[in-house]
Every structure is written in C-alpha cells, then in structure tokens.
Amino acid sequence: MAPNAPEALAAQLEALYRAEAGRILATLIRLLGDFDLAEDGLHDAFAAALEAWARDGVPDHPRAWLVSAGRFKAIDRLRRRARTDVPMAAVPEPADPDALAGLEAEDPEVADDRLRLIFTCCHPALAPEASAALTLREVCGLTTEAIASAFLTRPTTLAQRIVRAKARIREARIPYEVPGRADMPARLDAVLQVLYLVFNEGYAASSGATLTRPDLSDEAIRLGRLLVELLPDGETMGLLALMLLHEARRPARISPEGDLVLLEDQDRSRWDRSRIAEGRRWLDRAMASGRIGPYTLQAAIAAVHAEAPRAAATDWTRIIGLYHLLGRVAPSPVVELNAAAAVAMRDGPEAGLALIDALLAQGHLADYTPAHAARGDLCRRLGRTGEARAAYARALQLARQEPERRHLARRLAEFP
Amino acid sequence: MKYICFGYLDVPAWSQLSPEEQNARIDACFAYDAELKRNGNWAGGEGLQGPETAAMVRFDQGRVTVTDGPYAETKELLGGLLMLEARDLNHAIQLISNHPGVTMGPWEIRPAADLTEMIRASEARRRLATH
Numbered sequence: 001m002a003p004n005a006p007e008a009l010a011a012q013l014e015a016l017y018r019a020e021a022g023r024i025l026a027t028l029i030r031l032l033g034d035f036d037l038a039e040d041g042l043h044d045a046f047a048a049a050l051e052a053w054a055r056d057g058v059p060d061h062p063r064a065w066l067v068s069a070g071r072f073k074a075i076d077r078l079r080r081r082a083r084t085d086v087p088m089a090a091v092p093e094p095a096d097p098d099a100l101a102g103l104e105a106e107d108p109e110v111a112d113d114r115l116r117l118i119f120t121c122c123h124p125a126l127a128p129e130a131s132a133a134l135t136l137r138e139v140c141g142l143t144t145e146a147i148a149s150a151f152l153t154r155p156t157t158l159a160q161r162i163v164r165a166k167a168r169i170r171e172a173r174i175p176y177e178v179p180g181r182a183d184m185p186a187r188l189d190a191v192l193q194v195l196y197l198v199f200n201e202g203y204a205a206s207s208g209a210t211l212t213r214p215d216l217s218d219e220a221i222r223l224g225r226l227l228v229e230l231l232p233d234g235e236t237m238g239l240l241a242l243m244l245l246h247e248a249r250r251p252a253r254i255s256p257e258g259d260l261v262l263l264e265d266q267d268r269s270r271w272d273r274s275r276i277a278e279g280r281r282w283l284d285r286a287m288a289s290g291r292i293g294p295y296t297l298q299a300a301i302a303a304v305h306a307e308a309p310r311a312a313a314t315d316w317t318r319i320i321g322l323y324h325l326l327g328r329v330a331p332s333p334v335v336e337l338n339a340a341a342a343v344a345m346r347d348g349p350e351a352g353l354a355l356i357d358a359l360l361a362q363g364h365l366a367d368y369t370p371a372h373a374a375r376g377d378l379c380r381r382l383g384r385t386g387e388a389r390a391a392y393a394r395a396l397q398l399a400r401q402e403p404e405r406r407h408l409a410r411r412l413a414e415f416p
Numbered sequence: 417m418k419y420i421c422f423g424y425l426d427v428p429a430w431s432q433l434s435p436e437e438q439n440a441r442i443d444a445c446f447a448y449d450a451e452l453k454r455n456g457n458w459a460g461g462e463g464l465q466g467p468e469t470a471a472m473v474r475f476d477q478g479r480v481t482v483t484d485g486p487y488a489e490t491k492e493l494l495g496g497l498l499m500l501e502a503r504d505l506n507h508a509i510q511l512i513s514n515h516p517g518v519t520m521g522p523w524e525i526r527p528a529a530d531l532t533e534m535i536r537a538s539e540a541r542r543r544l545a546t547h
Binding site: 036039041043044077080081137143144145146155156158159162163304 | 417447451455456503504505506507509510514527
C-alpha cells in the first residue's frame with residue numbers, strides 16, 4: 001500500500017480515534033486487567049500508528065493493528081517498570097498474574113468489549129455516581145473536566161471519584177465480564193440507569209453551549225442496541241425505545257437561534273420518522289415481554305406524543321393513564337408533576353394547578369425548576385398575572401441551563 | 417491539556433535515607449522522566465535549588481524590595497516543577513502517581529490556565545491607553 005501524506009494520515013487517525021478508541025480501550029482493559037495501563041497502551045498505539053502507517057501504509061484491519069500495538073506497548077511499559085524496580089505501591093499490578101502470557105495468545109480480532117466494560121463500571125460495589133463517571137470516561141471517552149462540568153461538580157472531586165472507583169475494581173478483583181443469569185437483575189438495573197444517564201447528558205439542552213452532545217446520545221442508543229441483542233429483557237427494550245423516541249425529536253427541539261422549543265410548538269414534520277418507527281417496534285416487544293417497568297412506561301408516553309399528528313390531537317387520557325401506572329411502579333413527585341401537567345391539558349389549567357399546588361404544599365418540589373415553570377404557565381393561562389410572574393421568577397432563580405433561562409426570561413418579559 | 421505539577425520534598429524523611437537509597441530514587445525519577453519524554457507527556461520541567469538560594473521580590477509600601485528567603489519553616493519544600501501534556505486531570509494523576517518522586521513528598525497538580533483571552537483584553541486596554 002502506498003505511504004500516505006502526513007496530514008491525510010493524521011486526519012484519518014483522528015477520525016479512527018473518535019470512532020474506535022472506545023472499543024479498542026475496552027478490549028485492552030480486558031486483555032490487561034488494568035484501566036490505567038490500557039489507557040496508556042491506547043495512546044501509545046495511536047502514536048505508533050502515526051509513524052508506522054506513514055512508512056508502511058494503512059493496514060487492512062486498523063483496529064486489530066491498534067489493539068495489538070496497544071498491548072505490546074503496555075507490555076513494554078510493564079517491563080520498563082520492572083527494570084526501574086521502584087518500591088511503589090502506586091504501580092498497579094495486572095489483575096491477572098498471567099496477563100502477560102495471556103496477551104501473547106489473544107486473538108486481536110475481538111468482539112465488542114464495551115458491554116463487558118459497562119458491566120464492570122456499573123458493578124454494585126461502586127456508588128452510582130462513580131459508575132456514571134467511570135462509564136462516561138472509560139466507555140464514552142469524555143475528559144474528567146467535561147464530565148465534571150456536565151454534573152456541575154469540581155474536576156478534582158470527580159477525578160478522586162474515578163481514581164477510587166478504579167482502585168476499588170482492582171482491589172476487589174471485580175471480574176471483567178457480563179454477569180451470569182443469577183446476578184443479572186441487580187446488575188442490569190445499574191447498567192440501564194447509567195445508560196439512561198449518558199443518554200440524558202447528550203440529550204439535555206444543557207448548561208454550556210458545547211454541552212449538547214448528540215454523539216453521547218448516539219453512543220447510548222448504540223450501547224442500548226447491543227444490550228438488547230445480548231439480553232432481550234423487557235426493560236432493556238423499553239429503555240432503547242425511550243431513547244429512540246426522544247432522540248427522534250432532536251431536530252425540532254432547538255430553534256436556529258439555539259433556543260428551546262416546547263413540545264407543543266415543535267415542527268412535527270422535522271421529527272425523525274425512522275427513529276419513531278424503530279422506537280415503536282421496541283416498545284411493542286417490551287410491552288409483550290411481561291416485564292413492564294418504568295422505562296417501558298415512559299417510552300409508551302413518549303410514543304403517544306410521537307404519534308400525535310398535531311399537539312392538539314394528543315391523547316391526554318392515555319397519557320394520564322400511563323402516568324398513573326408509572327406512579328405505581330416508580331412513585332416520585334416528578335412523575336406526579338408530569339401527570340398534573342397532562343391533567344391540565346385534558347381538563348383545563350385549573351384542574352392541573354390544584355394538583356401542582358397540592359404537590360408543592362408537600363414540599364418535595366420546592367426547589368425543582370419545572371414545578372415552578374409549570375405553575376407559572378397554568379397561572380398565565382388563567383389570567384392570574386401576579387402569581388404567574390412570581391412563579392416564573394422563582395423558576396428563573398433556580399434554572400441552571402442557558403436555553404431554559406432564556407425561555408423563562410422571555411416568558412417573564414411578556415407580562416405587562 | 418497542560419498540567420503543571422509541583423513536587424514537594426519531605427526533607428526529614430529524605431535525610432533519613434542512606435546515600436545508596438537516595439541515589440536509587442533519583443535514578444528512578446530520571447528514568448521515569450525519560451519515559452514521559454518518550455511518550456510525549458513531558459512538556460517541560462526543572463528542579464529547584466534550595467530555598468536559601470531564592471530571592472524574593474515584593475512590592476511593599478510603594479517600593480519594590482528584594483530580600484533573600486523565603487524562610488522555609490515547613491518540613492516540605494518545593495523541590496521542582498514538571499509540566500505534563502495529559503488528556504485530562506485523571507490522566508495527569510495517573511502519570512504523576514507512577515512518578516517515583518511521589519515517594520519523596522506530595523505533588524500538587526494544577527491545570528494550566530488559558531490566559532489567551534486575558535492577554536488579548538489587556539493588550540487592547542494598553543493600546544487604548546497609549547493613544
């Protein structure tokens with residue numbers, strides 16, 4: 001193969017890194033049994049590729065080449081460390097003492113290891129926020145700083161969380177595998193939760209301009225598809241349906257100016273029909289599975305919206321019924337708030353407002369932006385201007401997302 | 417991203433070591449620095465001479481004064497600086513936790529601040545002031 005021009009090769013490697021780094025890293029973690037060593041190996045492999053491919057041309061199977069280079073580089077590192085012979089507790093040992101021998105024998109053509117990696121990152125021995133941080137960094141390739149800003153925490157706090165989680169995986173010798181049937185339910189719930197969290201990070205029109213990450217949502221959907229293939233469980237299919245049905249609305253959710261467009265104001269012709277159809281198919285299978293949980297019910301609600309040709313044609317009675325079911329399976333004040341909003345759409349703002357006021361009186365949602373925004377909206381429709389203004393002002397005070405803040409500020413400015 | 421790492425030396429602990437042990441650790445440090453360079457993570461760094469060699473320049477009551485010092489009363493002295501090229505904070509922590517220098521005292525890792533915008537604004541202010 002002809003040697004490539006350096007710029008073209010660098011661009012090609014960059015694209016390859018974006019597309020494949022996650023899979024390569026997951027494979028290296030399996031082979032080496034060590035997160036940090038695998039990361040070093042990954043970066044060494046790409047650096048080596050820049051040199052070797054410029055000389056020899058791009059290999060036929062670039063990913064296999066990179067996996068193989070990554071593990072040899074890691075072996076190099078282990079050998080160098082052994083030579084410097086530093087008495088250090090910080091140097092990680094490979095989880096498997098035979099790792100070095102195993103490396104030589106492994107086939108570089110590997111299956112997708114990311115599911116295994118997700119199950120490792122979501123092990124019940126780790127706290128859920130640590131699982132999410134670890135998954136976003138190791139599976140989705142986000143930097144510590146980006147994850148910290150998405151979760152509104154300090155990078156140092158997050159870095160400590162990740163370092164501790166990695167140490168815990170190493171010390172507890174958490175096996176790098178998809179668990180057996182018996183352990184599945186507990187582990188799967190954690191995995192679904194983290195997958196949904198990753199999806200939401202990509203879906204939320206969020207606090208910074210760069211934080212809407214379609215690539216993260218795509219990644220969550222891709223992993224959801226893999227998970228469904230491996231474990232065709234009702235809730236797994238429900239979550240995939242939910243993600244697809246929400247993602248289908250992305251093109252209509254943000255105006256060209258970057259502002260939030262409410263569901264009822266969205267141009268429904270811009271919704272992605274193929275995603276809706278795929279989501280619908282997974283929803284039907286989830287419904288038929290017999291294990292109907294919160295993800296499936298939320299997907300069913302999303303499907304009612306997705307299938308309404310106009311906002312005014314929405315089947316609110318069906319949505320209210322689904323919220324009541326959801327409230328029984330997974331009770332939460334947020335679910336009740338959404339049910340109240342649906343009641344307001346069917347029975348009028350007064351009925352909805354009574355429910356929201358009862359919820360606020362219980363105190364659970366006192367600091368929850370959408371509760372005050374919804375209250376403001378209903379008061380506005382009822383012509384109770386003073387109350388509406390106060391509720392919007394409270395919501396604005398609480399809101400952290402820029403597009404949401406603009407939306408609330410605009411609403412406030414509309415009052416005389 | 418660039419990270420600047422401050423390596424502190426635990427002087428009492430260091431002085432307890434035998435000369436052979438001190439040499440072994442120093443050699444391990446430089447071997448690791450060489451590895452950082454080979455892997456493209458080294459973005460610069462220097463060791464520091466002792467605090468008795470320092471000059472302190474400070475602005476005091478309208479005048480710049482130079483004194484010797486600082487007078488390090490603490491048991492940990494800043495021993496050197498290292499600049500890292502790392503993917504993120506976790507990567508920087510990972511690189512430094514493998515550095516043999518961590519056996520000689522604590523390290524502080526801080527991301528380099530991007531001052532481009534601050535410099536640009538300052539230049540604009542200074543241009544205005546000269547017109």
